[in-house]
Amino acid sequence: MQFQNDSYRISRSERDFLRMLFQRSPVIYCEFNRFLRLSYINQEGLSFSGYRPEEHIYRLADFIGPEKSLRTPWEEDHPRKSFIEVRIQSANGNSLYLNCLWWAIEHEGKFDGIACLGFDSTRHHQMMEELQKSNSQFKEFAQLLPETVFEIDMEGNFLFLNESSYKIFGYTKDDKINAFDLIVPEDQPRLKENIKKLLSGEAIKGNSYVARRKDGSTIPVLIYSDVKYQDGKPEGFRGFVVDISAIKQAEEALLESEEKYRSLTNRLPVGIYRTSREGKLLFANRAFINMLGYDSPEEIFAHPVQDFYSEPGEREKLLQYHEPGREYYQPEIHLKRKDGTQIIVKDRGKVYKSPDGQIYYDGIIEDITEPHQLEERLKQAEKLQAIGTLAGGIAHDFNNLILGMQLYTEMALKEAGNNNKLRKNLEKILLAQERGKQLLQQIVSFTNYPDDHREDINLKEMVSNILDLIKDTIPEAIDFNAELDDCGFVNVNPVHLHQIIQNLITNAIHAMEGKGRLSIVVRCAYADETQVKSGNENHPERYAIIHVEDSGCGISEKNINRIFEPFFTTKDVGLGTGLGLYIVHNLVKKYNGEIQVKSHPGEGTIMKIFLPLANKKE
Amino acid sequence: MKQILVVDDEKLVREGIQEALADEGYAVYTASNGNEAIKALQVFVPDVIITDIIMPEADGIEVLLHAKKLQPRPRIIAISGGGRISANDHLATARKLGADVILTKPFSIEILLEAIEKQ
Numbered sequence: 001m002q003f004q005n006d007s008y009r010i011s012r013s014e015r016d017f018l019r020m021l022f023q024r025s026p027v028i029y030c031e032f033n034r035f036l037r038l039s040y041i042n043q044e045g046l047s048f049s050g051y052r053p054e055e056h057i058y059r060l061a062d063f064i065g066p067e068k069s070l071r072t073p074w075e076e077d078h079p080r081k082s083f084i085e086v087r088i089q090s091a092n093g094n095s096l097y098l099n100c101l102w103w104a105i106e107h108e109g110k111f112d113g114i115a116c117l118g119f120d121s122t123r124h125h126q127m128m129e130e131l132q133k134s135n136s137q138f139k140e141f142a143q144l145l146p147e148t149v150f151e152i153d154m155e156g157n158f159l160f161l162n163e164s165s166y167k168i169f170g171y172t173k174d175d176k177i178n179a180f181d182l183i184v185p186e187d188q189p190r191l192k193e194n195i196k197k198l199l200s201g202e203a204i205k206g207n208s209y210v211a212r213r214k215d216g217s218t219i220p221v222l223i224y225s226d227v228k229y230q231d232g233k234p235e236g237f238r239g240f241v242v243d244i245s246a247i248k249q250a251e252e253a254l255l256e257s258e259e260k261y262r263s264l265t266n267r268l269p270v271g272i273y274r275t276s277r278e279g280k281l282l283f284a285n286r287a288f289i290n291m292l293g294y295d296s297p298e299e300i301f302a303h304p305v306q307d308f309y310s311e312p313g314e315r316e317k318l319l320q321y322h323e324p325g326r327e328y329y330q331p332e333i334h335l336k337r338k339d340g341t342q343i344i345v346k347d348r349g350k351v352y353k354s355p356d357g358q359i360y361y362d363g364i365i366e367d368i369t370e371p372h373q374l375e376e377r378l379k380q381a382e383k384l385q386a387i388g389t390l391a392g393g394i395a396h397d398f399n400n401l402i403l404g405m406q407l408y409t410e411m412a413l414k415e416a417g418n419n420n421k422l423r424k425n426l427e428k429i430l431l432a433q434e435r436g437k438q439l440l441q442q443i444v445s446f447t448n449y450p451d452d453h454r455e456d457i458n459l460k461e462m463v464s465n466i467l468d469l470i471k472d473t474i475p476e477a478i479d480f481n482a483e484l485d486d487c488g489f490v491n492v493n494p495v496h497l498h499q500i501i502q503n504l505i506t507n508a509i510h511a512m513e514g515k516g517r518l519s520i521v522v523r524c525a526y527a528d529e530t531q532v533k534s535g536n537e538n539h540p541e542r543y544a545i546i547h548v549e550d551s552g553c554g555i556s557e558k559n560i561n562r563i564f565e566p567f568f569t570t571k572d573v574g575l576g577t578g579l580g581l582y583i584v585h586n587l588v589k590k591y592n593g594e595i596q597v598k599s600h601p602g603e604g605t606i607m608k609i610f611l612p613l614a615n616k617k618e
Numbered sequence: 619m620k621q622i623l624v625v626d627d628e629k630l631v632r633e634g635i636q637e638a639l640a641d642e643g644y645a646v647y648t649a650s651n652g653n654e655a656i657k658a659l660q661v662f663v664p665d666v667i668i669t670d671i672i673m674p675e676a677d678g679i680e681v682l683l684h685a686k687k688l689q690p691r692p693r694i695i696a697i698s699g700g701g702r703i704s705a706n707d708h709l710a711t712a713r714k715l716g717a718d719v720i721l722t723k724p725f726s727i728e729i730l731l732e733a734i735e736k737q
Contacts, residue, residue: 396699397628399723400626400628400630400699401630402724403630403631403634403699403723403725404628404630404631404634405724406724406725406726407631407638407727408634408637410638411634411637411638411641468710468720469710469722472719472729473722473725473729475728476732476736
């Protein structure tokens with residue numbers, strides 16, 4: 001007996017052989033006729049199904065699955081399954097299942113029945129049924145979920161897709177969808193990457209992608225999936241997809257709000273910070289970083305905050321505050337910038353305790369260096385003013401005393417006649433009185449106005465008034481002449497203007513020793529004409545020039561560079577404080593003006609004061 | 619001989635000016651405050667009045683105002699020694715009210731003489 005190459009087709013005689021072979025074997029052997037009715041079952045099969053040999057068996061068995069699978073040996077266009085499933089109804093009514101190897105019996109070229117070699121697969125069948133049931137349970141459950149639940153094969157074809165998916169993605173059951181096409185092209189590489197990871201056994205959490213609906217619109221999604229294995233081989237994937245549009249929106253809103261707050265904190269002109277108790281800088285906005293002269297957050301965070309304090313021990317003052325919610329305020333702290341320069345800041349903040357118990361100092365620092373400096377200067381000015389006021393209080397009496405001394409000394413001098421020694425001594429007393437007068441004048445000049453008081457003054461008028469007050473004290477022997485042009489207004493403290501003119505005239509009178517020519521001229525000019533160093537070279541400024549010329553002894557070359565020095569004087573010892581021109585120079589500079597001297601010994605002196613004119617609209 | 623009235627609340631100044639001017643040949647009378655000065659002016663009219671501006675009890679301005687009404691009008695020299703620049707405000711006022719000369723203390727005898735004789 002020879003089995004043919006198509007070893008699943010057998011002849012009747014081969015069938016008989018098989019029947020005989022398996023008659024008493026411990027495997028189940030059965031046959032079905034060409035009507036697919038059970039025609040023979042061996043002993044083993046009978047006892048398996050619980051029947052006695054005499055009982056009718058032809059209704060016993062059914063083939064599971066479409067009949068086509070049975071006819072395959074005859075119909076070539078279908079691939080043959082090596083196993084077929086047979087269901088046997090047992091004696092006590094249960095269903096028993098056999099997984100069978102089978103042959104097709106051929107007789108005279110026609111299909112004549114099936115011969116089967118079966119193996120008990122009841123258990124397996126039960127398991128499959130349970131699986132089916134659980135599958136359908138699962139599917140029922142999956143249908144209820146509002147999110148997408150899917151099962152796909154390796155190519156992305158859907159084996160299961162719940163109802164919600166269609167709604168979410170806008171497809172109908174009639175549409176042919178491939179799972180991978182639902183992800184936007186930009187995310188495909190990443191998708192492939194993740195699939196590879198899954199297949200290699202790597203456990204990965206949900207991944208976010210951008211998915212595409214039927215109408216082309218996109219939604220951000222999170223996909224959770226796992227590999228489906230059959231007999232140890234990957235067969236597909238299953239999982240679920242969560243629409244995270246809402247989450248994405250919330251994320252974006254959060255980012256936006258974060259950005260808003262970040263840019264806000266960075267725009268604010270105060271330094272905002274957070275430090276730990278130990279002195280680590282944890283947060284600093286742009287203003288804070290700039291205030292301390294650093295270039296980047298990385299740079300500044302590298303420093304412990306103790307580095308920023310000018311005075312050691314200043315930081316400790318802050319540590320006394322440690323109750324959460326406690327506010328602190330330090331009106332004046334000296335800080336050190338990166339380049340070593342000092343700034344003074346106001347520090348205000350609050351102690352914060354984080355959920356994990358850490359204590360932080362959250363606060364703001366405000367640079368008060370400039371206002372502080374101004375305050376200091378103001379205090380200084382106030383002190384001087386107080387001194388001035390004090391001096392002014394006694395000045396009246398002092399001047400009376402000096403006048404008294406001067407009158408009697410002058411009278412004594414007249415009486416001295418030829419007594420040179422006496423004359424000399426008396427003259428010395430006169431010099432001392434002159435000095436006393438000047439000193440008092442200078443101290444007292446700090447009074448009346450705060451140093452920064454300024455007014456718009458008509459220069460011609462003011463100079464005229466000043467001259468009016470002092471002209472009577474100019475000796476008659478001096479030929480005095482004034483020419484005042486109307487140049488407009490200067491913005492100065494009138495007291496200072498008085499001081500300037502008074503000083504210049506006093507100097508001139510002294511230089512002339514009581515006789516000669518003295519002239520004051522006020523005229524107007526433009527910057528380019530006067531070669532004055534103005535703040536902005538390109539802006540033609542208008543200046544007034546106060547021109548004081550005398551025919552006195554002049555200034556020597558070696559002295560001319562020193563005349564503005566404090567305490568420099570060519571006057572005899574005891575006479576003159578040497579402060580007159582120093583004060584004039586300071587005042588002129590204060591008003592952004594200039595002072596020029598032209599002088600030669602024996603040829604007199606010209607003092608030129610340039611004062612910027614105020615752009616006052618009249 | 620010119621007659622001069624000197625008004626100042628400081629004795630040293632009063633007497634000093636008096637002596638210095640007497641040496642130069644003037645007839646000098648003194649008053650130590652504005653009231654005294656005005657009383658004196660009701661009795662005689664000097665050629666020159668030298669008066670301090672800031673004084674207790676009717677200051678120099680009042681003397682000045684009174685003096686302006688006299689016939690023949692005396693030469694009025696206003697002096698002040700506050701040392702304060704604001705004293706100059708007083709002197710400026712005095713000028714505006716008719717003082718012929720303004721002198722700030724201390725000044726020399728020479729200047730004073732010039733002020734008296736200046737035309």
